[in-house]
Amino acid sequence: MPFKRYVEIGRVALVNYGKDYGSLVVIVDVVDQNMALVDAPDMVRAKMNFKRLSLTDIKIDIKRTPKKKALIEAMKVADVKNKWENSSWGRKLIVQKKRASLNDFDRFKLMVAKIKLVLHAQRAGAARQELAKLKNSAA
């Protein structure tokens, strides 16, 4: 079981603790054994402990400590946003956020829709059984 996601310059990581919780950042330099220099298009470059980062599969092509403009350019070239939103991890997070932001009315509509689906599936199943019975009796 070798490691697949390494800490390297250009590795995209998810912040899992602290003020920037839930945001994607790029590792731009390594300070020492515990800390990395981390940057994102909408934040000031800062040190962050590795324990606060969850590495993702996405890696972008940058040199050590690029300028902000170069970083944004590289992120656009690598299409980080779309890759993240289409990955299963990214999609899960989006669904979680949506569920947490549901209104009481939205939750009600969701419940009604789920019940309708189940009923529909049941009716379809019952209809299929009836059809099979008729076919057998005709044959």
Next chain:
Amino acid sequence: MAPKTKTARVSRNPELVRGIGKYSRSKMYHKRGLWAIKAKNGGVFPRHDPKPKVSEPVEKPSKFYPADDVKKPLVNKRKPKPTKLRASITPGTVLIILAGRFKGKRVVFLKQLQSGLLLVTGPFKINGVPLRRVNQAYVVATSTKVDVSAVTCEKFDDKYFTKESVKKKKKTEGEFFEAEKEEKSVLPQEKKDDQKSVDAALIMAIEGVPELKAYLAARFSLKAGMKPHELVF
């Protein structure tokens, strides 16, 4: 001439430091125009004779003093205001009632009454909640709003909802042993008509939104995994 609105008296001597003005006595004399007042009055500062004193009616000493000193209560000029309405509660908001006979019911808010209580209606046809008063503390405000511009609730106030005082009849011995005849208080037709008129406009607005009617008809309940402090209402 219309009466001149009095402007507050402002000092013409700006303060440099606390207690020290910018201008000296002589400069201020000139600024205030005392020289002009004197000139108008012929070199002398105008003197006004004191007004003739209005003699106050002589108060006779009272003939009676109470034996003990009775303390007078302090004067209280407090005027109670209706409870501050939460910013999330506006006319047309759907509220969830948390306690009482209608707990869990989702209800439409109409207005806040003078006593601070909230005037609320089911509507009656949808979930059985009539025009009713509800305390703000026992209510969760959702972010769902219904259009109540077509509803007039001006005539409803706290007096409309007070219970009519029933005179207690003295029971004679015979009546004690009779089965208690409860006089059922019937809701007056006028109140039923009020309910209908308020609900008519509301129900039209509600049916315009898909699934809102079923939403209001259903009761709210916490299910497994729902954390009220994390829920967005």
